[in-house]
Amino acid sequence: MSFDVAAIREQFPILKRRIDGNPLIYLDNAATTQKPQCVIDALVDYYSTCNSNVHRGAHRLADEATGRFEAARDLVKDFINAPKREEVIWTTGTTEGINIVANGLSQLLSTGDEVIATGMEHHANLVTWQQACKVAGAILKIVPVTEDGELDQAAYDALLNERTKFVAFTHVSNALGTVNPIKEMTAKAKVFGAWVLVDGAQGAAHRKVDVQDIGCDFYVFSGHKIYAPMGVGVLWGRESLLATWPVWRTGGEMISTVTLQEATWNVLPYRFEAGTPNVGDVIAMGEAIRWLMALDHDGLEAHEKALLDRATQLAEAFEGLTIIGNAKEKIGVLSFVMDHGHPADIGFLLDRQGIAVRTGDHCAQPLMARFNVPGTARASFSVYNTLEEVDALFVALKKVRSMLA
Structure with a gap:
């Protein structure tokens, strides 16, 4: 199977859902991934x-x-x-x-x-x-x-x-x-x-x-x-x-x-x-x-790295946002806090825009204590996510910031 993101997305029926009129952007893959039709x-x-x-x-x-x-x-x-x-x-x-x-x-x-x-x-x-x-x-x-x-x-x-x-x-x-x-x-x-x-x-x-x-x-x-x-x-x-x-x-x-x-x-x-x-x-x-x-695994890793690189670039330029975890080698996980707003509020307001992320301590309370945060908002990427969805996340976060400031 060649690595074609559009073709891969077509295999996941849930990605056609809409949330409050918005296309679903599913960025909670570290919690659970969606299922291709062949698995169903x-x-x-x-x-x-x-x-x-x-x-x-x-x-x-x-x-x-x-x-x-x-x-x-x-x-x-x-x-x-x-x-x-x-x-x-x-x-x-x-x-x-x-x-x-x-x-x-x-x-x-x-x-x-x-x-x-x-x-x-x-x-x-x-x-x-x-x-x-x-x-x-x-x-x-x-x-x-x-x-x-x-x-x-x-x-x-x-x-x-x-x-x-x-x-x-x-x-x-x-x-x-x-x-x-x-x-x-x-x-x-x-x-x-x-x-x-x-x-x-x-x-x-x-x-x-x-x-x-x-x-x-x-x-x-x-x-x-x-x-x-x-x-x-x-x-x-x-x-x-x-x-x-x-x-x-x-x-x-x-x-x-x-x-x-x-x-x-x-x-x-x-x-x-x-x-x-x-x-x-x-x-x-x-x-x-x-x-x-059957996927092109090298293509998979390159694609997920591109998603994380884009997200990291946008996060570093985003006023009032702090990335938690800047290891030299990472998979597609962006964990962050914002100056204005509890992670739970961030997650709620993103959901109203059709974007699914995870918030809280991620069953890692000692790690949250290490970084002196109550929890984070976490966007986690997978094979079917796109650069356009990453961009949409940060457009949505600007709205979140304006509502919470």
């Missing part, structure tokens, strides 16, 4: 033609559903260059994937062990490690964030030591757009033998992911941020770890044998997939990944 069709087709539970049915519908379900796992394997399909675990999203790892980690840590997270994490990649450390009596240490919105690498180096057992950091900051040097940070942790988890919720839609090249032990991401439905996601982990990692949920599918007193666990990937899976959304996620992989 895949979901509808499953429920229309082969709705069934997977793996155990002795009939045609179950066979067809199982085939599509497991084919989606193969697509994820290729998407992130996982060594084995058995390392791909279906979850409800990034949060559940992190919790699966954290629950096991709390049983593997010892008193005095150290875990490292960072000051720019989404709460899902911070609170989980807080709780794991409390259960185990371990110590949580935090990598600080610089004034530009980057992780302080010198401080990270100083935190690593022989007591470091686990390190967790985000691929891309959801609140700032900062792209972290995850390969280099992983390599540093591995010097001390630490396990590494990367939160890829914001990275997977914007950067190529190669877990073998990164060198991490776990990589997690959500479907709804890569053009798939909500309620489905992926935990990838090394087979050598997942094969013995403590299970989190128990029930059907994840067991091998059960007596009235004991149970043994199934092989990978099923030992972490208890209960009836979200079959339709998994199949639709596979279609989203197929769609995304």
